[in-house]
């Protein structure tokens with residue numbers, strides 16, 4: 001007969017896999033560094049980063065000294081970021097499972113997507129909850145554009161609100177527009193320079209972790225990518241291995 005106490009212990013310590021996606025440069029690595037800095041004293045954490053050809057995001061996090069270096073693992077996707085977080089999640093799933101095994105029991109694994117376009121979201125087979133990250137400097141109207149991440153990620157972060165006055169964006173309005181586009185789902189105006197907003201982000205993570213442990217949190221699929229296609233080798237010099245329509249919108253850029 002299985003040891004009941006061990007089973008319930010592992011149940012209550014079930015690792016939360018939290019994805020962070022969003023366009024290039026919106027502050028995903030900085031947000032993850034902040035979460036590690038603020039929460040690693042109370043939670044056992046690890047990070048998996050995704051870059052196309054480099055391990056730059058992992059190196060940034062290692063050099064920030066926010067977690068022991070062995071708890072930060074880089075996946076080189078070799079293709080558009082969404083391919084590795086949604087279409088073929090094998091490399092990421094292997095990395096997450098390796099971390100969970102090596103550092104068991106882990107409370108939280110953060111998975112950072114490479115910067116992609118507004119439609120890139122994680123497969124719910126890879127992560128339990130996801131944050132989609134926008135940046136005020138990308139323009140105040142971006143939140144109104146919708147798409148799966150903006151509309152249905154578990155949390156939408158409107159990041160770098162401290163920059164809003166310098167880029168002529170009304171951050172409060174952008175947050176309100178985002179809340180409207182999300183039918184009331186969670187939206188947070190965040191700045192690394194505003195401790196109150198950082199505390200709100202940490203509280204949100206704690207709440208989701210508790211809901212995950214108690215079985216109340218159900219992973220949602222924000223929805224598939226917009227249809228798009230690449231030939232075997234596109235103009236950026238990378239191929240896809242899948243075949244769907246692609247419109248190369250200005251926000252379609254990858255790291």
Ligand SMILES: Nc1nc2c(ncn2[C@@H]2O[C@H](COP(=O)(O)OP(=O)(O)OP(=O)(O)O)[C@@H](O)[C@H]2O)c(=O)[nH]1
Pocket residue numbers: 023024025026027028029030031057114115159160161162163190191192193255
């Ligand atoms: N002013 C300000 N700058 C920020 C904030 N968060 C991040 N940044 C800056 O924004 C730039 C990009 O941040 P990153 O965290 O590297 O963004 P990223 O989304 O991980 O970038 P990619 O991985 O290249 O897609 C860096 O220069 C950060 O210092 C913020 O809250 N306020």
